[in-house]
Amino acid sequence: MRRLALALALVALGAAPAHAGDTLRVGKASPTAFAMLPAVVAAEEGFFKNHGIDVQIMDFGGGAKMHQAMAAGSLDIGIGSGAELAMVAKGSPELAICNAAGPPLFIAIAVPFDSPAHKAEDLKGKKIGVSSPNSMTYWMALQLAKHYGWGEDGITIVTLGGETAAIIAAFKTHLVDADIGGSAVAFSMEEQKVGRFLIPVSDYLGNMSSDTVFASKKLIAEHPDDVRAFLAGWFDGVDFMRTHKAETVKIAQKMTGLDDTVQSREYDQSIPMFSNDGKFDEQSLATLKQSFIDLKLLDTVPDLRTTFTEAYLPKR
Numbered sequence: 150m151r152r153l154a155l156a157l158a159l160v161a162l163g164a165a166p167a168h169a170g171d172t173l174r175v176g177k178a179s180p181t182a183f184a185m186l187p188a189v190v191a192a193e194e195g196f197f198k199n200h201g202i203d204v205q206i207m208d209f210g211g212g213a214k215m216h217q218a219m220a221a222g223s224l225d226i227g228i229g230s231g232a233e234l235a236m237v238a239k240g241s242p243e244l245a246i247c248n249a250a251g252p253p254l255f256i257a258i259a260v261p262f263d264s265p266a267h268k269a270e271d272l273k274g275k276k277i278g279v280s281s282p283n284s285m286t287y288w289m290a291l292q293l294a295k296h297y298g299w300g301e302d303g304i305t306i307v308t309l310g311g312e313t314a315a316i317i318a319a320f321k322t323h324l325v326d327a328d329i330g331g332s333a334v335a336f337s338m339e340e341q342k343v344g345r346f347l348i349p350v351s352d353y354l355g356n357m358s359s360d361t362v363f364a365s366k367k368l369i370a371e372h373p374d375d376v377r378a379f380l381a382g383w384f385d386g387v388d389f390m391r392t393h394k395a396e397t398v399k400i401a402q403k404m405t406g407l408d409d410t411v412q413s414r415e416y417d418q419s420i421p422m423f424s425n426d427g428k429f430d431e432q433s434l435a436t437l438k439q440s441f442i443d444l445k446l447l448d449t450v451p452d453l454r455t456t457f458t459e460a461y462l463p464k465r
Contacts, residue, residue, distance in 0.1 A: 172203040173379060176215040178229035180208035181405045183255050183419045184360035185228045190400055191386030200378035219243050225368045226379055231358025231437050232285055235446040237456040242366045245457035247380055247427035250360035252351035254422040256289070259335035259344045260327045261320040269348050273299050278309040278319055278328035286329040288440050289350050296353040317343050333407060333415040340411060349418070357436040358429065359422065376461040380427065384463055387423045427462045
């Protein structure tokens with residue numbers, strides 16, 4: 150909370166420099182998302198220092214607040230979702246510099262523990278919980294019905310908010326038949342015999358740049374070597390995570406507070422999603438463009454290639 154308060158204060162004042170020496174201000178759109186863990190791992194294991202930079206990591210309560218800080222010059226680097234390319238398209242002074250993860254393996258459909266549903270097709274005609282209207286989970290519910298050809302009335306979407314307690318209550322009272330949210334939430338509910346993991350949404354969505362790294366245009370123009378150094382450290386973090394499960398789980402638990410079993414399952418579920426090269430694939434761009442259209446995030450959708458650069462990715 151102290152880091153978030155500091156970040157928001159900097160946004161309000163608009164006084165923080167975008168770059169100070171070789172210390173980069175790095176924002177995470179979510180304080181607990183596994184998708185953003187490589188930055189924390191790289192900092193803790195000294196990988197950024199190995200490439201000549203220090204980082205100050207700040208957590209934000211959502212991508213919008215993080216990109217406000219980017220626009221105010223309070224952050225050099227932001228880590229969020231590919232959906233935030235819409236903010237770049239709207240004119241935020243930044244570019245995406247790395248497609249860090251493709252398939253959203255950390256987002257899943259969960260069902261009540263005693264649900265008769267055992268595959269996605271069993272959800273036809275059911276009530277699906279999402280975080281909020283016109284959110285990405287809302288869009289994922291729409292895509293579920295579209296993918297299986299159920300039509301606009303194939304499911305009923307119910308807004309629950311993002312709190313685990315609200316999902317548990319909705320399952321216990323049969324307010325919904327399923328919910329779209331974090332895979333770790335589904336695993337935690339299994340421990341309590343309240344809910345269970347059904348499928349990752351990637352089963353029907355495919356790739357969608359679920360984790361994306363952004364850099365301010367000021368940093369890119371004035372300190373391009375620091376952009377390269379950050380991405381080199383990021384991929385060192387990814388490589389470490391792939392080969393050091395136990396250590397990664399312990400670092401992740403500092404962020405999430407999850408128990409060993411749940412955190413271990415989230416690791417196994419999510420680790421394959423991380424990109425080995427950070428390049429933006431055509432499927433991710435097409436999926437994101439469709440989401441921008443469906444959710445009316447942009448009046449017109451530009452060529453998304455204007456929102457990112459691959460010039461600073463390390464050769465791997």
